[in-house]
Amino acid sequence: MSIRIRKVRPSDLDAILEISQHIWEGHDYLPFVIKGWLKDPNSHTYGLDVGNHVVAVANLRIIEEGRTGWMEGLRVHPDHSGKGFANAMTNHIIRKAVASNVQRIRYTTSTENPASLKLAEKFGFIPILKMAVLWHSPVKVSPFTQDYPKIRKSSPSQIFDLLEKNPYLMPNRILVYDWKALDTSPNGLKTLGKTHEFYLALKKGSIDSLSYAYLRRRKQRLQWIFTIHATQALGFASHFQYNLSKALEQDCEGVTCTYETAFEETLHQANWLSDEHWSTHMVLLEKPNR
Numbered sequence: 001m002s003i004r005i006r007k008v009r010p011s012d013l014d015a016i017l018e019i020s021q022h023i024w025e026g027h028d029y030l031p032f033v034i035k036g037w038l039k040d041p042n043s044h045t046y047g048l049d050v051g052n053h054v055v056a057v058a059n060l061r062i063i064e065e066g067r068t069g070w071m072e073g074l075r076v077h078p079d080h081s082g083k084g085f086a087n088a089m090t091n092h093i094i095r096k097a098v099a100s101n102v103q104r105i106r107y108t109t110s111t112e113n114p115a116s117l118k119l120a121e122k123f124g125f126i127p128i129l130k131m132a133v134l135w136h137s138p139v140k141v142s143p144f145t146q147d148y149p150k151i152r153k154s155s156p157s158q159i160f161d162l163l164e165k166n167p168y169l170m171p172n173r174i175l176v177y178d179w180k181a182l183d184t185s186p187n188g189l190k191t192l193g194k195t196h197e198f199y200l201a202l203k204k205g206s207i208d209s210l211s212y213a214y215l216r217r218r219k220q221r222l223q224w225i226f227t228i229h230a231t232q233a234l235g236f237a238s239h240f241q242y243n244l245s246k247a248l249e250q251d252c253e254g255v256t257c258t259y260e261t262a263f264e265e266t267l268h269q270a271n272w273l274s275d276e277h278w279s280t281h282m283v284l285l286e287k288p289n290r
């Protein structure tokens with residue numbers, strides 16, 4: 001039977017949806033994004049074809065004005081796992097990214113995904129950022145009494161100027177949102193600003209904490225997805241509560257919060273979380289292309 005890697009076509013959609021059904025107990029995001037990838041000129045979606053049937057898939061998206069090759073959505077049908085197909089797909093995507101002349105290739109994965117971490121190691125990716133991720137439902141807010149500067153809505157250009165003046169807030173200068181990443185450049189912030197809202201708090205005119213968020217609707221289910229950066233636990237806690245109230249206002253059934261690992265204790269010691277939560281760590285991996 002012939003085996004080859006080729007561009008995915010709309011006629012492969014059913015085969016891809018069939019792969020997704022087996023991934024993460026059917027909670028895979030691929031069905032919500034695959035049609036968008038196929039229409040997006042910056043996305044290059046490849047499939048591993050065994051006898052004219054796609055059994056593995058992955059997407060390469062060229063972002064940040066061509067600087068970054070973003071790798072996402074690597075999936076192998078469980079009937080074909082352990083045959084080296086993820087190795088082959090990763091190798092293919094890297095070759096395509098290199099041919100596109102990107103400066104670096106990036107992807108994120110969970111620290112609890114050993115196969116994905118193994119692939120990173122094999123192909124020379126290094127971890128450049130680790131963040132905690134919390135999924136929580138239902139959305140409940142307990143009153144927050146401690147004194148902290150008012151959190152207010154902001155704009156990408158204002159955030160850029162403030163971050164220039166206080167680099168300590170985000171030393172990595174990377175915006176991490178919903179398992180993706182962009183640099184805190186004017187264009188990165190502008191791109192994120194198309195889908196997200198920014199909220200900040202100032203102390204003596206300097207940015208002390210920042211969060212960015214968007215409302216995600218999938219199958220009529222609303223989730224408030226947000227990321228927090230803060231210099232201290234109080235700023236983190238204030239943004240956490242602020243975003244929970246935003247989620248509540250919009251009748252969300254859950255929230256996903258990405259935040260610095262330094263605040264894990266703060267979150268888990270506080271009495272805010274119900275039993276229905278799940279947490280993990282996300283790692284951003286990078287392979288320089290030099």
Ligand SMILES: CC(C)(COP(=O)(O)OP(=O)(O)OC[C@H]1O[C@@H](n2cnc3c(N)ncnc32)[C@H](O)[C@@H]1OP(=O)(O)O)[C@@H](O)C(=O)NCCC(=O)NCCS
Pocket residue numbers: 023024073074075076077080081082083084085086087088108109110113114115116118119122
């Ligand atoms: C992760 C996934 C892509 C692996 O696909 P696969 O075709 O079975 O992987 P391969 O056979 O190419 O193996 C890739 C490497 O990972 C290693 N590996 C696979 N499963 C592993 C595990 N559970 N623990 C440690 N290493 C593992 C393999 O040994 C291999 O390394 P090697 O070549 O040095 O032996 C597949 O299981 C999948 O689709 N998972 C769900 C989605 C997912 O997690 N995607 C990853 C990116 S988010």
